[in-house]
Amino acid sequence: MILTTNSPVLIPLLFLVFGLLIPLIAWKRNSLAWPTLMLVSTAAAAISIYNVFKVLSTGPVHYHLGNWVPPIGIEYVLDHLSVFVMVVINVVAFLVLIHAREIVGKEMPGKQAPYFATVSLMMAGFNGIVVTGDLFNLYVFLEISSLSLYGLIAIGERKSPVAAFRYLIMGTVAASFYLLGVGFLYMTTGSLNMADVKAILPSIIGQPTVLIALALMVLGMGIKMALFPLHGWLPDAYTYAPSTSSAIIAPTGTKVASYVMLRVMFFVFGVSYVAKTLPLAAMITWMAAIAIIYGSIMAIAQSEMKRMLAYSSVAQVGYIALGIGLANPFGLIGAVLHVLNHAVMKAGLFLVSGNLRFKLGHSNIFKLDNTVRKKMPWTMAAFTVGALSMVGLPPMAGFFSKWYLIRGAYSSPSWTGWVFIGVIFLSSLLNAVYFFRIIEKVYMKPLTASKNGANGHDHNDHHAAGHVVEAEVPRDEVSGSMLIPTLVLAVGLIVLGILNAFIVNGIIKYIIPAGM
């Protein structure tokens, strides 16, 4: 079968081709853009799920583009790690895109065709990064996705072009560092194929060029995944981007960069080099620990929900980096599981902020009040589930990745493990502060006639409190096409939490590289 044998290359190709076709299809009728992209996205989600089962049943799949044999030609590899990340980004993007139709129509009317075409290109880039087994090919896909990202951010609010410009400068530096690293690696090994480089490296591992290559590539990916001192571009970009852009970039963009970091560190340079020979992994854990605390504290200080979620992303990326840096099996399981959990959590929460903007016209935390729980009960329920998962309450998915990270930190040999356990606990408390702040505003106050008694009317409310009429606020929930994806993601958090052992034993276990 053409489709089954070519399934590794199909997803990036579909997105790439339709990224170019959508502007033509929707040339005359803008409304055609969304259905076309939905079709592609559905296909991509289905193929990625098919790929998971293919890899689970037959093991890693190596696909040679144009039948050129690897060290010469470009190779696409489906292994447990790449299909896992692939299915995460495609399914989450699918759900966010269902949500996108109405809100994109409202936030940027008449621009659907270019917008969805750019989304398609971005997904092509991300899928390409995940599936490729070639270091330079990865750079090309990285730039495809980045260029689309700049566009998707710049189309947002008034300040968004400035945010996008800053991201462009940072992103280009990141990609250039990565490219430079690849250059050093190519000059010493003479190969661009990841598996081939991995086979050649042990014989030349002591050379300074190899060290510089590793440092440059990790630095580049650190910028792309917004690891603590390099996170500068992220908050503005996520805040000023359109709701759909934030909801689709936050769960996919930083995750794909984390994937590259993981891939380069453990599957190209090898565990023993990055973790034992060099203090690199240890350095990353410290950066991650600072990121976790810093992101959480900054999130508390924000008044805009999207900005709060953006800083929370900085913290959550820290969790993933912490798991990578611990460089032991439990840490890696935690990191990879957190890629999944954080993608689902952040997509859900950004969709909630999109719903709030759609109906209330803002997502400012201080302007939220208790009427929202009557107006948008389902949206706020989804928010609560997402918040509980971010904090890490046991039945939710967020708990289990933290649990594995704690186990990873515990099994690390030195005293630093205890510091990281402390960091995870502290950040959970901080998470609770910034999420319960909103939950408290929305749920904890009784519904009084707050419309005519804005502030300072506590004493007047005494008599009013007795006969509060709960049905005062009419329900003003978003429509089904926006609500269902939000709820699916929220329910997904509970389901993923319950199924976590199944996911870990079924697929993540096989990701752990030899020698870890």
Add this chain to the structure above:
Amino acid sequence: MTTLEFILGHYAYWLTLVLMMIGLYGMMMKRNLVKKLIGMTIFQVSIIIFYVAGAVKWGATEPILDNVDIEKVHHGMTQAISTAKYINPLPHTLMLTAIVVGVATTGVAFALVIMIYKRYKTLDEAVLLERMKKDNDSDN
């Protein structure tokens, strides 16, 4: 190899490094957005030069087998072909892609600069920040 030989022997790389630092300086320190972009382009070009400099092979020619080697191939003596005669073309092809990527990035960047200028009527970062702050105040 003495230190002097090391420095002189790698002069292309030192110049590339200087170019790269100029680019980084432009991106970080210049206040004008267009100058930042110029810095970015210099930075990208320095990497392209790095790859090309790495592929230099003195006394070698384009990677097409010459008559002597074609004879050897005909006689099945592929092992006897000296690779020292031919330049590795791969870094150049890679850099063709990187140049295309660089052009695309510059294009997107200039589109953003135009958008910023239309909205804020300035390209100076300090003035821009001031006007963005004014936006904030009018929002609240």
